[in-house]
Amino acid sequence: MPAYAIYNTPHKDFNLLHWGHFDAPDAYFALKVGEQTMAFVSELEYDRCRAVGTFDNVFLWSDIRKELKKRFRSGSFWQNFFQFLKDTYAVERFVVPDDFPAAIYAEISRQIPVAFDASFFEGQRAIKTDTDLSEIREACTLTADVLKEAIRILRESAVEEGVLYFEDEILTSERLRAMMEVYCLERGGIADGTIVACGRDGAYPHCVGSGALRAGELIVIDVFPYLKTSHFYGDMTRTVVKGHATSEQKNIYQAVLDCQTALLEQLRPDVLTSDLQTFALRFFEQRGYGLKRTEFGTEGFIHSVGHGIGLDIHEYPSVGSKPIALKPGMVITVEPGLYFPTVGGVRIEDDVLITNDGCEILTSCDKTLELS
Amino acid sequence: MPAYAIYNTPHKDFNLLHWGHFDAPDAYFALKVGEQTMAFVSELEYDRCRAVGTFDNVFLWSDIRKELKKRFRSGSFWQNFFQFLKDTYAVERFVVPDDFPAAIYAEISRQIPVAFDASFFEGQRAIKTDTDLSEIREACTLTADVLKEAIRILRESAVEEGVLYFEDEILTSERLRAMMEVYCLERGGIADGTIVACGRDGAYPHCVGSGALRAGELIVIDVFPYLKTSHFYGDMTRTVVKGHATSEQKNIYQAVLDCQTALLEQLRPDVLTSDLQTFALRFFEQRGYGLKRTEFGTEGFIHSVGHGIGLDIHEYPSVGSKPIALKPGMVITVEPGLYFPTVGGVRIEDDVLITNDGCEILTSCDKTLELS
Numbered sequence: 001m002p003a004y005a006i007y008n009t010p011h012k013d014f015n016l017l018h019w020g021h022f023d024a025p026d027a028y029f030a031l032k033v034g035e036q037t038m039a040f041v042s043e044l045e046y047d048r049c050r051a052v053g054t055f056d057n058v059f060l061w062s063d064i065r066k067e068l069k070k071r072f073r074s075g076s077f078w079q080n081f082f083q084f085l086k087d088t089y090a091v092e093r094f095v096v097p098d099d100f101p102a103a104i105y106a107e108i109s110r111q112i113p114v115a116f117d118a119s120f121f122e123g124q125r126a127i128k129t130d131t132d133l134s135e136i137r138e139a140c141t142l143t144a145d146v147l148k149e150a151i152r153i154l155r156e157s158a159v160e161e162g163v164l165y166f167e168d169e170i171l172t173s174e175r176l177r178a179m180m181e182v183y184c185l186e187r188g189g190i191a192d193g194t195i196v197a198c199g200r201d202g203a204y205p206h207c208v209g210s211g212a213l214r215a216g217e218l219i220v221i222d223v224f225p226y227l228k229t230s231h232f233y234g235d236m237t238r239t240v241v242k243g244h245a246t247s248e249q250k251n252i253y254q255a256v257l258d259c260q261t262a263l264l265e266q267l268r269p270d271v272l273t274s275d276l277q278t279f280a281l282r283f284f285e286q287r288g289y290g291l292k293r294t295e296f297g298t299e300g301f302i303h304s305v306g307h308g309i310g311l312d313i314h315e316y317p318s319v320g321s322k323p324i325a326l327k328p329g330m331v332i333t334v335e336p337g338l339y340f341p342t343v344g345g346v347r348i349e350d351d352v353l354i355t356n357d358g359c360e361i362l363t364s365c366d367k368t369l370e371l372s
Numbered sequence: 373m374p375a376y377a378i379y380n381t382p383h384k385d386f387n388l389l390h391w392g393h394f395d396a397p398d399a400y401f402a403l404k405v406g407e408q409t410m411a412f413v414s415e416l417e418y419d420r421c422r423a424v425g426t427f428d429n430v431f432l433w434s435d436i437r438k439e440l441k442k443r444f445r446s447g448s449f450w451q452n453f454f455q456f457l458k459d460t461y462a463v464e465r466f467v468v469p470d471d472f473p474a475a476i477y478a479e480i481s482r483q484i485p486v487a488f489d490a491s492f493f494e495g496q497r498a499i500k501t502d503t504d505l506s507e508i509r510e511a512c513t514l515t516a517d518v519l520k521e522a523i524r525i526l527r528e529s530a531v532e533e534g535v536l537y538f539e540d541e542i543l544t545s546e547r548l549r550a551m552m553e554v555y556c557l558e559r560g561g562i563a564d565g566t567i568v569a570c571g572r573d574g575a576y577p578h579c580v581g582s583g584a585l586r587a588g589e590l591i592v593i594d595v596f597p598y599l600k601t602s603h604f605y606g607d608m609t610r611t612v613v614k615g616h617a618t619s620e621q622k623n624i625y626q627a628v629l630d631c632q633t634a635l636l637e638q639l640r641p642d643v644l645t646s647d648l649q650t651f652a653l654r655f656f657e658q659r660g661y662g663l664k665r666t667e668f669g670t671e672g673f674i675h676s677v678g679h680g681i682g683l684d685i686h687e688y689p690s691v692g693s694k695p696i697a698l699k700p701g702m703v704i705t706v707e708p709g710l711y712f713p714t715v716g717g718v719r720i721e722d723d724v725l726i727t728n729d730g731c732e733i734l735t736s737c738d739k740t741l742e743l744s
Contacts, residue, residue, distance in 0.1 A: 008471075012384045023565075024578060025565075025578065025685060025686060026686060042675075043663075043670060043674045043675070044577055044578070044674055044675040045578065046670065047575070047576055047669040047670060047713070048576035048577075048578060048579055051576070052579075096474060097475075098473050098474070098475035098476075099471075099473040099474070099475070100473075100474040100475075101470050101471040101472075101474060102468060102470065102471070102472040102473060102474045102476075102477035102478075102488070103469075103470035103471070103472075103488045103490070104470075104474075105474035105477060105478065106474075106477065106481070106488070109478070116474070116475045116478070118475070178557070178558070181557055182554055182557050182558060185550070185553055185554050185557055186550070186554060190562065190564055192562055192600065193395075193397075203419070204419055204420035204423070205416055205420075206396060206397065206416070206417065206420060207420055207424075228564065291415075297418075297419040298415055298418065298419060302415045302416055303414075303415070303416040313397060314397060314398060341419070
């Protein structure tokens with residue numbers, strides 16, 4: 001029988017959290033043999049892991065060390081530990097994730113059969129369970145609420161000499177971000193790195209933005225909180241202009257909105273993610289927004305259509321150039337965007353569940369460009 | 373010349389963030405050859421990495437792929453990429469961290485000389501720079517402010533039938549944690565997993581705590597926020613009793629406080645971390661609080677004396693059973709604690725900088741047990 005092994009912290013490999021529902025700040029070892037799951041932890045975590053985790057068995061490293069001393073006269077700790085597991089559970093081969101620690105792999109792989117199977121580990125959380133989905137729905141609702149709060153603040157802001165003021169103070173990216181993140185935390189979610197990117201800041205998809213928000217410029221707002229209780233994420237983006245948008249801004253916006261609408265209509269089981277990526281690139285080319293390198297930087301659609309979302313913000317499947325067939329129960333983001341170093345960016349992003357015959361949008365929020 | 377390589381996301385390997393000051397949600401590749409640093413990123417991150425990062429060179433994966441196609445007729449992407457780096461930078465051997473992705477290691481290690489050097493990677497951030505230190509001081513001040521706010525709320529709480537009330541509402545672990553975390557976020561820090569563990573909850577060092585806070589019971593408060601701007605952490609714990617403590621609680625508390633004081637007095641360069649761990653274990657034994665397994669769980673001092681702290685919450689050096697010599701410029705936590713499944717826990721934790729002749733405490737907050 002193969003045995004699947006992970007050695008990591010739960011926040012670096014969320015499969016660990018999904019296997020045994022046990023969160024910890026340090027690395028621990030987990031093994032899955034058939035339907036049996038087991039964890040190997042320190043004295044510090046032992047009682048808590050047994051009390052709150054769902055592993056079938058929990059072992060103490062100190063007990064294991066004693067056992068290995070009895071059984072083995074030579075060999076390193078990891079060599080002996082894997083040999084012990086192999087003997088105890090009649091393991092034919094160990095299967096580890098691609099990012100298993102190379103130092104341990106190098107130590108054991110001459111004696112112990114170790115294989116990689118990215119598809120197994122990627123697949124562990126790709127099809128959401130009912131429990132996962134109910135958490136994701138809650139995270140998506142919270143995410144939409146935070147975005148609506150940002151739009152409310154922008155709507156209620158006044159404009160003086162081109163700059164936004166909210167409650168008589170300049171509204172900066174930093175201030176709006178802080179208000180959104182506090183609003184989110186008060187409702188049980190942690191949002192970090194929330195993007196409020198005005199004008200040229202928006203040309204870099206991952207620039208968080210800084211300085212005063214200005215009327216008449218594109219403002220990209222991208223928020224992706226996780227629920228403190230379960231660590232499930234939501235992820236949404238809207239782009240707005242306070243006051244009047246120029247016709248250039250409107251054209252860019254309409255291209256992105258039309259692209260997203262067209263993408264959402266194509267989502268159903270068995271569609272290949274790479275076809276969606278190709279579609280978006282061609283769609284933008286046809287609207288005159290092809291990808292090109294300029295002296296100021298790269299412009300056009302410079303990222304992938306989306307990504308799986310769940311316990312991790314970016315998880316399997318990526319919705320990009322690698323062909324992956326969508327399956328019912330997958331949750332992905334759909335986030336086409338266009339970026340222009342001298343103008344800024346437009347991105348519209350929603351989270352969707354792939355259903356048996358299409359998709360269900362989990363994030364709902366108005367898509368009006370101009371805020372009066 | 374050796375070349376040091378990392379392939380990870382900056383929040384899974386903070387050396388990446390420290391090398392090039394470039395934060396991103398996805399993995400990228402970085403190389404250090406002599407004093408030269410370089411990053412290899414996607415189109416999505418290219419312009420931003422060049423604008424805000426401090427890498428000497430930034431390369432686009434798509435350009436590299438084109439170059440590899442020209443140069444190589446066979447071989448996998450990673451094999452060819454490492455061969456290309458080896459040729460281009462006259463690399464004798466690549467040195468990678470222990471948690472380098474095993475799948476890549478397995479692919480390249482037959483053709484390319486790859487070695488591990490944990491001490492190099494561990495050492496990258498162990499001695500704090502002046503910039504690091506100024507961020508850590510700020511993080512520690514914020515951490516202490518959040519803890520003081522918690523203690524203020526506990527002091528101002530009323531007790532009715534043994535339960536704490538603040539502003540006429542029951543004060544639960546969840547509510548106090550939420551108030552602390554919002555207070556922290558409003559001041560630029562993100563605290564997640566803040567521990568407010570009352571009574572038996574405190575017996576598990578990493579249990580965050582739940583339910584109504586009660587007078588006369590030990591309450592462990594452990595908060596460890598990072599600054600949103602720089603991601604440097606602070607980490608502090610205090611233990612209090614609202615109202616009167618029993619003599620058992622007072623004795624446990626005094627043992628932990630005396631142990632921490634004695635540990636702080638021993639800190640100076642060249643002291644071995646393992647000697648501190650042994651000291652703490654013996655100290656508690658002599659006070660009658662030896663480590664023992666009971667039918668209800670493990671009691672005593674069940675974790676290590678502390679850990680390095682910086683961009684990551686737990687980083688090198690660990691202050692536990694592995695002997696590591698302290699050096700000036702290291703920042704560590706000093707956090708002895710005692711845990712009793714049927715009573716609860718006591719932990720007192722401060723962050724200290726190792727100086728040339730001792731240590732400087734970076735976190736300051738009262739250590740009174742009883743709050744009237």
